[in-house]
Amino acid sequence: MRAVRPIYNRLQTARLLHPSSTRLFTASRCSVALQQRKWQTSAARSPANLHASTTQRAHHSNAFVKTSVNAGETTIYALSTAPGRAAIAVIRISGPACVEIYHRLCPSKPLPEPRLAALRTLTDPTQPPSADTILDSNALVLYFPSPRTATGEDILELHVHGGPAVVKAVLAALPCCPTSRGRIRYAEPGEFTRRAFLNGRLDLTQVEALGDTLSATTEQQRRLSVRGTTSALARRYETWRAQLLYARGELEALIDFSEDQHFDEAPDVLAASVAAQVSRLRKQLEAHRVNAVRGELLREGIDVALLGAPNAGKSSLLNRIVGREAAIVSHEAGTTRDVVEVGVDIGGWYCRLGDMAGLRKSAVAGVRDANGAVGNEAASGVVGAVEQEGIRRAKQRALESDVVIVMTSVESIVSGQSASLVVDPEVQETARECYENGAALLVVVNKIDKIPKGFEADTLVQPWKHAIQRKFPLDQEEQVFFVSCKEAFAPSSDTADPGNIQQFLKGLISVFARITSAIIPDLEDAAPDPSMWQESLGATERHRLLLEDCIFHLDSFLAEVQPSLEFPERSSEGDLDVVVAAESLRAAADCLAKITGKGQVGDVEEVLGVVFEK
Template sequence: MNMLLRPFIRCYHRPVFTSPTPRRLFQWHRTLFFRSRLRLQPHSRCFSSLHDRQLNRDEDTIFALSTPPGTSAIAIIRITGSSSLDIYRSLTKSATPPRPRYAHVRPIHHPDTSTILDPGALCLFFPASSSLTGSDTLELHLHGSRAIISAVLTALPLLSARPADPGEFTKRAFHAGKLSLPEVEALGETLAAVTEQQRIRAIRGTSSHLADRYDGWRVELIEARGVLEALIDFADDQGFEESPAELVGRTVSLAKELHTKLLIYTDNAVRGELLRSGISLCFLGAPNAGKSSLLNRIVGREAAIVSPEAGTTRDVVDLAVDVGGYMLLLGDTAGLRSSTTASGKIEIEGMRRARERVRAADIVVAVFDVTEKIPEEVKDALALAHQGKKKIIAVANKTDLLPGNSTTLDTSILADSILPSLPSDTPVISLSCTTGTGIKTLLDTLTSLCSDLTSPLVASGMSPLEAEESVAATQRQRGLLLQCKNALEEFVDMCDGNEEEADVVLAAELLRDAAAALGKVVGRGEQGDVEDVLGVVFEKFCVGK
């Protein structure tokens, strides 16, 4: 009975009576059969109306300015759709169609008044067969004055073209099969890249390898689910070369292998997310140890207030800076000391927030004043960072105040009081924020730590190229990969070692859930789910891309 009702439950999402009559069952399945023959979704009248409107909108001819607004040498307006060639004829007053993929210099006219809008624009035409969007595409390379751009953009709606939605050109490329969904996301990451490492990460995902790998896993899961479905429907016929237990066991082996890969991919996706969102760094130390001065040295400007008075910094000061190609999110925190010596409730709250920032940081830079003792509160915060497996750098500041104007520090000064509680490989850097000595060493150390945090993990049998590409997975992809991994975990826990007694119906559903998650990664699956995914992905694009 569960097998009979399962397609109905999945399709309709309505409560089902526990004991339906045979007549009602027959009506339900007859309805499902005809819906599948007609390729209609549930609530088909409403869905068809919305779907038809979306199809009509996708067939519109659209245009957008693809270069930044403002004065420039050249401004590019992209036009795509079935009316692109007619728009070319109307704007250039040329009866001869342009040669595809060749540049043509033509004056641009107003379609109604024939007034010249641009005396010499470079026109490029790409037919649908060789266009990224799958439709005829026209590019107008105009002189980049604001007036010319405005005049042409105002004239295009007169020719039955509409302004493009954000990311609509790329969305059409996806629907035309020219780009996979992971490639689309990688393109968005490329456009948003600020640092060198963000650029490298984004480019890793622009190939089709990642999407092909995801889709290959999805197909494997669908085939494995097909084996289980066959056991459900035809096990009594005894027509299999292998026993049911052997078939389930082979499916379990496949699930285990894929689960291991997904563990590596999700971990590497977290590392890639550090490249995209930035690596969080927290400065920790006693009041007046030089945390704000060090932040200013790294940033290269007076970003934080510095004064001889202890406790100047009361709240966390956040700044983003490019260090060695990595985006670092610097957090200057209030100095830690005993609450009995704090200047008031504001400073106490600042110290509480400093400890919270230590918990959230990826890297903790502990700044010590070589002329002062280390407060117990700083030691406790460092112990907290060590327990949280944070990367820690110990910085001995104010070395210019050491006797004899020494600019270096024997690390044994810190070893007795603080380093025994930290890993033996904790970097200790001597520097002076006043003279700038040691700043380059600190920056090199930070770059090395960032590389360690973001370098991909490589599993057995995984090529270095595959590992590098797995770092390019986006946060959306990682969430879906986790869904797939969790479904496979549940499948393995239920079936491994219990091949003969496993609930094959539930096992098949778990494989369906795992395959559906991978389908959403690459943009394949149930129509409603895919449209929701596309809305999330393409709304982040700029207009004209």
Template structure:
């Protein structure tokens, strides 16, 4: 016997004129209400102070103000006031002037309300401030907003802030805003949702073009609308299952129970794939937001430090002909073609003994260098892109005028990175040592050297092998300018970043159901949102496993799915998934009884 999850609730009659009955068009409707007392609206989580979760604040009872621009000396400083007492604040500071028209800037003289004669010339705080008034609710906070654009001298700003605070009288509470309180009020008044608030932080922290684009995508409400649409789909699917539990024995359905469960499972399976793609794109968005880690991996004296200095445009690492000058990791952040990346120069990887063949030289690797090598391998495995640096050295016989110097330990470390799923680029350094006839186009690796690299690193494609030089290459014609290999190499790096940042789902959407922006928006998913999407995906997978327990056993009779499915548990999995989506946008939990029953009655009870 199936047991409804609403068994702990009691039934109460609703008057005919209630909105619930008007919606259903029935004179005899019922709904579930909790047998335990429902907390009053004031106890909603949105009413708690961010700085003190145990302290309640009442939206609209207090007026807050703050300096909205950076502190310090500047040409202009903006002071913003939000709350029900914006007009009294204005009247106290501008007693001689009428309130400006809404959303129209006006020049006003600001006076000190605490002065004996507030309208005297001696009481002037700022003789020429720009004042704007925005009546709610269509404002940034959803409340009345007053904005003063002052001359940015510290004394003027300080005096105006003090004057605003002194207007607290007659029971009015006017106080300096807590950290993030303007944004919190915008959230409480449904002017911003949680994804938009998180994107606001990304907007303020954006340093590169890609970070700016990511923040702009997140600032729109596209993600919130999508998650709310998914939540409504799950709510509707759960309502169908609840109807199957409560009414299957005494109601007539247009489709059988097995068909209904199969239909819901099919919808959930499509949604599960979409959520999974969003999670994949969230990790790509984190690369754009936090920076792409690039590791320069190679043997000592391969030219890693020279490459780092050349890319960043300054002497960030020590360059010397002496081997092993780099022991620790040198990390440098740089904006490369709009992508923020963290370049890491590391200790050269070599084994003991070391030295060129035939010279009889043995170098003992000390404890410090061994630790540097260990850190270099660890840093490469933590990176997103590994640039393997191989140097061209002079050959030791006439038949081989030059050769590639590759340490076996470098090959092992690089292949370990490939197995870990890292993107790899090979830079053949010091191609200026090659004879002119053996050089290819600037930045392109010579064909013979590229073949040797392919044998060492078969997973690396030809387009990711570059010939570079930290010196300018002289042209065969003296009248021609010198040739540089760097544009091709840097463009190769940027192309790799672009491939890594391409959102999943674009290539697989052959049906054309979604445009490119649909998937690009998902790059703005933050770590918090991704964690909730993981919870949602796990619940959806649990639901699919619950509703199709024998899909992998062809010998099992699947003609009656309903007899094998615990619908109550399956419906709970949908509730957990919807709750995870609600946590992303900050909306109430989807387990609301009235919402679920609304779907039940709308689908199966209207007109019956």
């Protein structure tokens, strides 16, 4: 232990000890000598388990960043505003040659004060200044010196008139500016953001949120993207990664100093403490992964399927929701043969409504009027090959949807003297499969205008609600809505909500809010932090896949450690492989590092092309 004491003191001075423990941690900043001793100790047991230290990986990653930024000393430029005719167009230039480019374009004017706009005349840099060489006589120029800029480099912005000819002339003049600071070229897709990441101005999660901000079309997408532009999500990943490094350090201390026998705790007690930390962290990661799936619904849109029998009113309801004739409506059964999909913003949520072929068999099961009697009616018409294919596609689309709207209808019988609620057994069976597949269900009863006059609506509606709940796996009666697409098409002047369409849309929005709200895990030793889990909705599909890999490695660690905890008498026999357990924690921490772009060099190179080109 005397030989280890100097290393212990250096680690304590560097604050590499856990604040609530006196255990020795071999984290990423451990000395080279300590790392070499660990490799020598564990090489005989598992030669391929331990890789280069985190410090070495960080050194190589920093070298990669420096080389990428300064390679060729290139200066890039691009049109930052949308192409086409406009009042103003913004051209952004980033790189070491910004000042020289300015003096070539404005040879007789001093450089503007940093971050202050100045009115300048831009001239052709290849010819002497004259009236014939003016590119734009009234351009606003802004200069931003590094490193406090969007890219971390010098930035020059030219706000010129937005006419296509003016923009084309200025863009053509920029690469012709002679400079001593490398070449000037047009930026590649996402290159400004790439340089911001490489220069530490943005982390990878902020880059992805920036792409979402630019593509947001609905209010919920805007809120999600704005929440992700802060660095809170990256800090959360880094906090979890640090916890894994600390836990790994505790285990690796057993590898380094187990022969000295100077630990305050037995190995099985130490392993139990680490396992408890990892188990708690796993719960948080699992909730984060589930919330990432919910966040994808906000980002990519919610798939909604209209499921029902022929002539139940699916196409009519679709047309009422989108406000136009998006689908053909006809009294002929089987009019819709293929899936008609329409994207629409409903209450701030983007969703894709799918109108599909009606499902039907040889008979339909009905729920009678106020008495609730059930009967059968023969289905009319023959289902041909084309309609059969349409029914197959309808079922497939419904099973892939996030929300399924089951359409039923009211049919009048006995010359309008009574009414029956018709539910096709094929629709009922498919709806149950969708529910078991994870979809949220709503039931819409259409054609309530067919209820005969003189009937009290409540005497029919309430028994129908109970019958629908028996037939469909609904959580509550509020998921059943009675509408009339016919009345909504020709509203009367004294009706605030013709056909009850608005009431149905409010119920649909409440379902959207429920399936996209953040899940807060039940942690025994900490109060829930709602803001923390709201941030997790900003996690992307890439984050989710890496989180799944991280959870897999944590499960591998727990599978290695927990058997020794259940049978502590075996731990002395060497059943607990500390090297394998520590390697699982290393792999889990690397997964979190890949999310923020702080992984190994190869990891960074793999994700950059995918992320920035968006």
